[in-house]
Structure formats: structure tokens, C-alpha cells
Amino acid sequence: MYFGPIWIIFGVFALLSWIVSLQLKRRFKEYSQIPTNGGLSGKEVAEKLLRDNGIYDVKVVSVPGFLTDHYNPITKTVNLSPDVYHGRNIAAAAVASHECGHAIQHAKAYFFLKVRTALVPVVQFASMWVQWVLLIGILLVETIPTILLIGIILFASTTLFSLITLPVEINASQRALNWLASSGISTYSTYPKAKDALKWAAYTYVIAALASLATLIYYIMIFLGAKRND
Numbered sequence: 001m002y003f004g005p006i007w008i009i010f011g012v013f014a015l016l017s018w019i020v021s022l023q024l025k026r027r028f029k030e031y032s033q034i035p036t037n038g039g040l041s042g043k044e045v046a047e048k049l050l051r052d053n054g055i056y057d058v059k060v061v062s063v064p065g066f067l068t069d070h071y072n073p074i075t076k077t078v079n080l081s082p083d084v085y086h087g088r089n090i091a092a093a094a095v096a097s098h099e100c101g102h103a104i105q106h107a108k109a110y111f112f113l114k115v116r117t118a119l120v121p122v123v124q125f126a127s128m129w130v131q132w133v134l135l136i137g138i139l140l141v142e143t144i145p146t147i148l149l150i151g152i153i154l155f156a157s158t159t160l161f162s163l164i165t166l167p168v169e170i171n172a173s174q175r176a177l178n179w180l181a182s183s184g185i186s187t188y189s190t191y192p193k194a195k196d197a198l199k200w201a202a203y204t205y206v207i208a209a210l211a212s213l214a215t216l217i218y219y220i221m222i223f224l225g226a227k228r229n230d
Contacts (some may be wrong), residue, residue, distance in 0.1 A: 013211035020207055024200040031091035031193045036185050042084040042092035049100040049179055058103045069095050071102035093185050094194035101172030112167045123161045130154040141226040152219050159216045162209040169205050173198040
């Protein structure tokens with residue numbers, strides 16, 4: 001009874017996520033054919049951006065995978081996938097600059113990044129137990145609704161993390177795009193391509209946040225429905 005709608009939510013957002021992921025890969029492939037102004041590689045772009053912002057304690061390294069790029073605040077490393085690390089194109093420059101945007105946020109103690117970092121241990125704990133607690137809570141919602149409430153609280157922490165991630169990612173892209181334009185790495189013709197690539201990357205986080213929020217609301221409705229039936 002309670003499990004039918006949740007599969008609909010999962011299905012809808014899984015489809016949206018697939019569409020966005022497909023478009024992101026297409027855009028990256030297309031913009032990978034457009035060289036940067038100056039012919040710098042993603043690694044060189046990242047290093048220049050960091051230096052221009054007075055950051056000298058962050059290393060730029062290569063990690064395996066496709067679009068596995070990320071910034072690690074613990075090791076202070078900008079981790080770039082091979083296509084980005086070696087790529088001398090506007091797509092690689094956009095992604096590398098975006099990840100360096102997180103390094104700048106870290107250096108400047110950007111509020112939302114601090115909040116997200118503080119939530120990491122909470123989310124790691126919640127992720128270990130939330131699905132089991134929610135499953136048991138739904139099965140026993142008519143008799144012990146408190147279990148579902150605990151599951152909702154755990155899930156809410158992961159939803160909050162997803163929502164906090166949005167301003168972090170958007171801000172990093174804004175920093176990247178501003179620098180790409182001011183540094184001359186992008187030109188009048190290539191800047192819109194960099195912006196479009198980062199836009200589609202941001203959509204992946206938007207879909208994840210909306211999916212988490214919709215699922216949270218669904219669990220809350222189950223809990224409130226059970227309380228009304230008491």
C-alpha cells in the first residue's frame with residue numbers, strides 16, 4: 001500500500017536524472033572539440049586559477065574515470081578526470097575551473113561549504129541506517145509510528161545536505177565563469193559553451209535535491225496519515 005507511490009517517485013526522477021546525464025555527456029563531448037584560448041590543459045587552467053587567487057597549498061591531480069572530477073577539502077586536492085586533466089578545450093577548462101571554485105570557497109570559508117562539510121559525518125551515519133529504519137517504520141507505522149519518525153529525521157539530514165549542495169555548486173560555477181572570462185581563457189564565442197556545460201552539470205544536483213525532497217514529503221505524509229488514524 002505504501003510502497004507503490006515511492007517507486008513512481010524513484011522512476012520519475014531516475015528518468016530525469018538519465019536525461020540530464022545524457023545531455024551532460026553530449027555537451028561535454030561537443031565542447032571538447034572547441035580549444036581554449038591559449039591552448040592550456042585542464043591541469044594548467046586549474047593551476048593558473050589557483051595562483052591567480054593566491055592559493056598555493058592545493059595540488060591538481062588526475063583520478064580515473066569519466067567526469068569524476070571533485071575537490072577534496074581534507075587532502076586539499078583538485079581531482080580531475082583524465083579527459084579534463086589532459087584536455088585542451090573549453091569543456092575541460094570549465095570543469096577544472098569549477099572544481100577550483102570549491103578550493104576558493106574553502107580558502108575563503110564560504111558559509112554553505114562550511115555547513116555542508118559539517119553535515120558530512122551526520123549524513124554518513126544517516127546513510128548507514130536510514131533505509132532500514134524507514135522500511136521497518138513503514139511496516140510498523142500503524143503500531144509504532146515513532147520508528148518512521150526517526151527514519152524521517154535521518155532522511156531529512158540527507159535532504160538538507162542535497163539542498164545545501166545547490167548553492168555550493170552554483171557559487172563554484174559562478175566563480176569559475178567569472179575567472180574564465182576575466183583571464184581570457186574563454187572568449188566571446190566560447191564563454192556560452194563553458195556556461196552551458198556547467199549548467200547541465202548543475203542540473204544533476206537539482207534533480208537529486210528535488211528527488212530527495214519529494215521522497216521526504218512522501219514519508220512525512222505517511223507518518224501524518226498514520227497519526228490521523230490513531
